[in-house]
Amino acid sequence: MNNIKFEIDPDNIAFITWDVENSPVNVMNPATLAEFFAAVDQAVQDARVKGIVINSAKKDFIAGGDLKWFLNYDESREACFEMLRRTHRYMRGMEKGGKPVVAAINGLALGGGCEIALACHHRIMAADPTNRIGLVECSVGLFPGAGGTQRFLRMLGPQKTIAYITQSKRLTPQEALADGLVDELCPPGEDLNAKAKAWILAQGKAEQPWDKKGFVVPGTPVGVGQVSGVSEFFSVSNAMAYKTTHGNMPHIKNVLSAIYHGASCDMDNALDVEARYFVNTLFSKETRNIIRASFVFIGDAAKGKAKPKGFEPRAYQKVGILGAGMMGAGIAYVSAKAGLEVVLKDTSAENAEKGKSYAQTVESGKLKKGFTTQEKIDDLLGKIQATDQAEALKDCDLVIEAVFENEHLKNTITRETEAVIGAQSIYASNTSTIPITQLAKASGRADKFIGLHFFSPVDKMPLVEIIVGQETSDETLAAAVDYVTRIQKVPIVVNDGRGFFTSRVFGKFVHEGIRMLAEGVPPAVIENVAKKIGLPVGPLAVSDEVTLNLLLDVMSQDPALTDQEGEFERLAKEIVHTHGRSSRKSGKGFYDYPAGGKKALWPEWKNIYPQQAGYDEEEVGKRLLFAMVIDAYKCLDSGVIREPKDADVGSILGLGFPVYTGGVMSYIDYVGAREFGEYAARLAEKHGERFGLPLSLKDKIAKAENNRIFYKN
Template identity: 45%
Template sequence: MNTIDFEVDAEGVARVSINVPDRPMNVFVPDLVADLAEVVQRVRQQGGIRGAVITSGKRGGFVAGADLKDFVTAYDRNVTAEMARDSVLQASKILRDLETCGKPVAAAINGVALGGGYELCLACHYRVLVDDPRAVVGLPEVTVGLLPGGGGTQRLPRLIGIERALPLLLEGRHVKPAEALRIGMVDAIVPADQLYATARAWVLANPGACQPWDVKGFRVPGGAGPLAPHAMTTFGVGVAASHGRHSGNYPAPAAILSCVYEGTQLPIDAALRVEVNYFATLLSGPVARNLMRTLFVNKLAAEKGAARPAGIPPKPVCKLGVVGAGMMGSGIAHAAAVAGIEVVLIDVDLAAAEKGKARCTGLLAREVTKGRLTDVSAEEIAARVRATDAFALLDGCDLVVEAVFEQREVKADVIRKAEAVLSPSAVFASNTSTLPITGLASESARPAQFIGIHFFSPVDRMPLVEVIVGKETAPATLAHALDFVRQLRKTPIVVNDSPGFYTSRVFCAYIDEGMAMLAEGIAPALIENAAKQAGMSTGPLAVTDEVSLDLQKRVIDQAVADGLPASSLRQHAQPVIEKFNTLGRLGRKAGKGFYSYPDDSRKRLWTGLSDLYPVQVVQPSVEDVRSRLLCIQALEAARCLEEGVVTSAADADVGAVLGIGFPSWTGGTLSLIETMGLEAFVAECDRLADRHGARFRPSGWLRRRAGANDRFHPRPVQ
């Protein structure tokens, strides 16, 4: 056994210490499954063993669950539900053998126990958890489009009742020790130095232990089935609420509800087979593949530096300059200060800079109110931000990020003033979302050390950072920019220079299509609701209000002034943008835009929209509106890949989901195309082009890829 250390002490208690080699955290790899099967048989059959304690050889962690890299390729390898079921049944049977081995088994949980790790704990007869807030337990499979396949949907409801278990299964929430004890997910919490001894003492004191659901006459706490007192609220209302929340895009929540409902009315062995069947269906489908590949495998790779140039020593930022203390600049300053970086926050005058710092302290105060920070910690973080109007204080900064207005002249002035005092090794970054980095770098005396670092608003909540490489950006500059993003614990994607880069191009395609539909006479509520049903985080009209219509006008005006081609001028949305600027309806900040923002109630679509753009008598279907909004973004992403703006499908998908709220069930823009099938996607775009204009017409490059079924993501090794 190379994943488990096994020893039996003088009193016959087997210590089963999981220690998967070459992994910072234990995960269920095939070798661990095989070794666990061997351990179960030894505990069952060896006469001198009175019981066992399962623990971990990793400091601070028990078992984090399955290795998603083993699961993520199932759909692409054409693994059928039957094939998936057969493979999962093996692991499920091992856990069942463990709990029916005839000897007491306790779990000494020394840290994180999630997914399959917590399912292993559930198969033990007793669970003791270390009293450490970093130690969490839970079943987060729903977040990757799956349900627990090792008994979690059946043992947890039998342990704590359906009413308590279902929210944990449907939300995938991580539960800290005190709550886990209160609701019965664990039997005890103890200090770290008492953990193993407590579990061992229980084993010796309970020689006849067995699971409650293996005792004759067992009933699920609180009842199960259609006659249970909670049945209408947990299942009747739950199904409707799940569909309303997810619009049927995510199959896992519905599968969890059905699995729990069916399984808890059956004996445990039959129930476990029900669970495996549901799990296998989800694993062999595209949504789980999409979620796992983009939000876990590729996201983690980006955070670990997949795009970082090799051979360049790390260079952390110790002192950061931020020029522009508005919402974006103050957000960047706050994120850096939280990461332990000293910040110089500059604006046109001291009052404006102090106002920016006040936003930082406001964010920290909110964290104190929520119990996430102490007053002392908040004060220490705030003290790292120095508000000033003096560019001279940028001396000694390792990196400067400008976050001023999207106007070339303003940015050029900032570049000159900052570089006048920066050290020769310092990097200058622009937070621009649209202006080409190469053009801005022409204002720099050292373009090799110039780069784009595009944050998303609000910075404290948005995880993505788009790093833009100009024509003269040096590899070392890119490496150091990625080091900075990692310091902030955010997720980077790397793109090449282009008007609008990647995320802004895809985002503008989305909001522009919404405005084009409005101008055509499609009902505004239909546009917004179809977007939400598709899984977009916000409708195109609402999100345009958030970013403001005067900004959209400035972006177009700058593109015109720069002599950019017609494709960059957003011509089908430009008349709407111009009209709303003329009306002064600039969005939420003005209190009016596509929506009205009453002081005494929630925002609502402006009733005057129908006067400006009369609604057609015959309206398109929700499906047609959904298709337009999703396909136009995916098509723009494909164009970005074709043009070399984005160079990997992984970055394109991660950027779309984390940066602009593209539906996560799709896996991202390019994953959507693959999920539809390239030929089917091209055919749908041709249909939309015939009806709505040439912007939907696929390029020859995309047609050729479709004809050859040349996918964007690498095919897994069979």
């Protein structure tokens, strides 16, 4: 066997070892599962074997199912259902084969790896605090399909099962032991396999609790075979799930159904219930979109696949950050967190120290929760040098300018900094809108000048938009990708242009929300519909966060960033200058922000912009999404975006575009190319040419195969 090693030791204990060839991790797919189940069957049928230990030759136990296999699954629903039933029969055969089976869990046991462990009679987990176990399939649009919902339910009860599965909770060894998901821990330095073998020889039992007569699902007042008594709990869970997902995530609805209906069955029938709901999930377009976007596209981007070929990894030692405000402080923190030495420079030592204190604040919160130690905090803070002296930057491999969005200020700082840094140092600007080629004119070495656009708050937002200027070299781009992946962020590479990709598309979202407000759509409707379609926040609330003054400043530098009719700029000026509403920071924006109170939409909007009696809720949502999608396509059409997948990654991670759609480009395929074109035409006729489609997109729609223009599935 190529992926599973099998041996019987002198004490007649069978060791089944996962060691998938040509892969850094153990993954479950048809080939590896076939070998695994063949090995289990061999051990069960061999009369000599006293028990079985399932372990791993890699640093992790089993990482889970091969998501690319699921994404490209092209057999029928019936074939999928039968495949799952076969898997369940093999797992049940392991449970009921009469031989005690122990999972010796090292590293990570996630998804399908956790499910294999749950089907064992005893679980021993290495006590390293970095190890994790959990059913994490919901994070990629799926849910456990190898018995996880039903075994979790029978071990933890419905409340924890629903919470842990829908939240994709990864438990530490100590948490797993407390919950009973593992039976014992293996302290550092002790032999995990030896402990597993010792349990088999001393007390190995080959029976699962749920196979004993009279078994009752924990946390329910009734036994298997009855539903009354748990219905109320599941009704509340369904309501809460809908409030969170608004019905956009089929996998959440299906996992709740599998758990609910499985609770009233014996194990074998419950597994059939799980299989049916898993098939419904796998064949939904939302799940395919989530897998493709979150696992394939974002996963590849996080690995630095955008890096130009032929360049060795850049070894960074010291990074300089210019500006210790919110952005600069955040960049300094994540850089130090990645083990880099950091020089944090501001106009005064006091400001620089204030920026450094951000790291202390974040880490102190983690210390209170037990996620770090004071020693680690002290080490991290020791990596950040706060200063007001440019000379301190001389040994930096990379300098990132993160000052106010003012071109003259940025140019001045560029000249001052290049006078002291080394010839091979890279200079990056954290600008969100000003073209890199334009800023590079102040540089004496434009080939080493690049854009690194971070998002706030830096320590929580995973995306970094790397902007390539006209003279930026491939070597500089390669080094920038190395830095972004070193600090564990996800890079997308875009070509130069005012607003680049994210800022430009974000602007269209805000513009459309404000225009609808002025047309008389109630502000609460605009905000609530935005959340209902899967956006994290409405356009009015997010405008308050970035401030209308900033948006007006950006528009004054390049009118092309606003709408073609100039209506948005007029409205923004009216709101700021006539009504004095600009931002959350000022306490007065589209919302009121009372000191110590809860924000609320300003009630006077209905008097300023008389509200419509009848509005189309679907159209409100479509306008917000179409505004972003159409402009994103224009970015692709003009070459600002290099590939459709970059737009999808950037929109999901940077803009909060609904992940179930797959991202801004996938959205066209999600709606259906022809349907998208027809709806855009209606919007353009009713609301203006900003909804008109470029000729190249119309041509793609006309030639679309299977009503899709970007991805086959």
